[in-house]
Amino acid sequence: MPEVVKIMECKNEYGQTVIPVFYDVDPSQHEILHLDFLIYINNLSYIRRTESKSIQQIVDQISTKLCKTLSSLQDFVGINTHLERLRSLLKTKTSDSRIVGIWGMDGVGKTTIARTILDTLSYQFKAACFLANVKENEKRHQLHFLQNILLSELLKHKAHYVNNKDDGTCMIMSRLRFKKVLIVLDDIYHNDHLDYLAGDLSWFGNGSRVVVTTRDSHLIGKHDALYEVTIVTDHEAIQLFNHHAFKNEVPNERFEKLSWEVVNHAKGFPLALKVWGSFLHKRGITEWISSIVKMKNKSNMDIVEKLKISYDGLEPIKQEMFLDIAYVSSEGMKEMTSCKSLRVVILKLISH
Numbered sequence: 001m002p003e004v005v006k007i008m009e010c011k012n013e014y015g016q017t018v019i020p021v022f023y024d025v026d027p028s029q030h031e032i033l034h035l036d037f038l039i040y041i042n043n044l045s046y047i048r049r050t051e052s053k054s055i056q057q058i059v060d061q062i063s064t065k066l067c068k069t070l071s072s073l074q075d076f077v078g079i080n081t082h083l084e085r086l087r088s089l090l091k092t093k094t095s096d097s098r099i100v101g102i103w104g105m106d107g108v109g110k111t112t113i114a115r116t117i118l119d120t121l122s123y124q125f126k127a128a129c130f131l132a133n134v135k136e137n138e139k140r141h142q143l144h145f146l147q148n149i150l151l152s153e154l155l156k157h158k159a160h161y162v163n164n165k166d167d168g169t170c171m172i173m174s175r176l177r178f179k180k181v182l183i184v185l186d187d188i189y190h191n192d193h194l195d196y197l198a199g200d201l202s203w204f205g206n207g208s209r210v211v212v213t214t215r216d217s218h219l220i221g222k223h224d225a226l227y228e229v230t231i232v233t234d235h236e237a238i239q240l241f242n243h244h245a246f247k248n249e250v251p252n253e254r255f256e257k258l259s260w261e262v263v264n265h266a267k268g269f270p271l272a273l274k275v276w277g278s279f280l281h282k283r284g285i286t287e288w289i290s291s292i293v294k295m296k297n298k299s300n301m302d303i304v305e306k307l308k309i310s311y312d313g314l315e316p317i318k319q320e321m322f323l324d325i326a327y328v329s330s331e332g333m334k335e336m337t338s339c340k341s342l343r344v345v346i347l348k349l350i351s352h
Contacts, residue, residue, distance in 0.1 A: 017123050019058055077240040078232060082113045083120065089225040090117075090209055092124055097201035097208040101220030104229035107271030110213040113229060114184045117211055121182060126205070128182040129153035131197070135189045143196045144168045150197060154181050165196045173203045180205040185212045188219060231268030238263050240270060244277025258288050265295055 122128035147168030162168040198210045266272040
């Protein structure tokens with residue numbers, strides 16, 4: 001059947017999803033099938049259902065994939081560029097397993113990029129899991145709690161698998177070693193996070209991918225690839241701000257001028273652009289002017305709270321250094337950073 005041959009070509013060459021549906025045909029009638037398609041369906045489990053139930057399940061499955069992808073893509077300006085670069089690092093068409101790190105300061109969009117990677121590429125894997133806020137959840141619940149979530153998501157069965165992190169490691173190794181998975185570990189800050197959640201790629205089936213987001217590049221420097229996320233360009237910044245402030249509307253000349261004031265004040269920081277844009281949405285010109293004056297005089301608390309998490313995660317000596325730097329005037333900073341060794345320390349402190 002030429003149609004079946006074409007279907008398999010699209011799946012193998014372009015990564016398109018195939019959902020086999022046999023209507024008035026028994027899957028065991030192998031003589032009607034192309035060899036590649038026969039091999040493919042033999043690796044699938046199938047259930048006999050009524051026509052209405054089958055249609056509903058297919059619609060639900062496709063709708064879920066489309067909604068996740070579209071919601072991720074429309075919320076982040078410049079996401080396609082990040083996706084293209086990360087796809088080249090992930091090399092999803094190769095059979096080896098890889099760990100790729102996404103690195104950058106808080107608020108630049110690491111989590112959004114990683115979630116979009118999972119949403120857009122998960123169809124290529126047997127199972128996928130996004131472990132959000134690893135740092136905070138490990139502090140609240142310990143590592144075995146995260147191991148249970150990982151196993152539940154990847155095995156598609158909610159259960160309490162382990163009571164301690166060592167048992168959890170053994171369980172992950174034994175249950176997932178033949179399963180091709182996509183795992184995102186969001187916001188790791190300690191070696192234990194990788195060691196106990198994805199310590200070795202041999203724990204997972206061939207072709208698996210582990211994506212890690214972190215502020216500390218040293219945690220993933222030894223692995224396959226590292227992708228740095230930096231602040232956005234002016235063009236991307238105004239797009240991102242307008243997306244949250246005006247949604248699909250085009251701002252008039254007065255609002256456009258004020259928008260650039262906000263963008264210039266944000267210095268390419270995506271978190272600030274998103275928070276301020278959402279706050280100013282549907283507000284009048286008077287409120288805009290008043291809010292911009294306040295922005296320039298004091299920090300927005302939503303942003304401060306998120307950045308404070310980064311500060312709290314620093315070692316005590318680095319916290320002291322950060323506060324010392326924060327009190328230095330701009331002229332004093334220029335004089336300090338003229339010293340090469342000190343400049344390196346400052347940049348590393350800010351980055352990490």
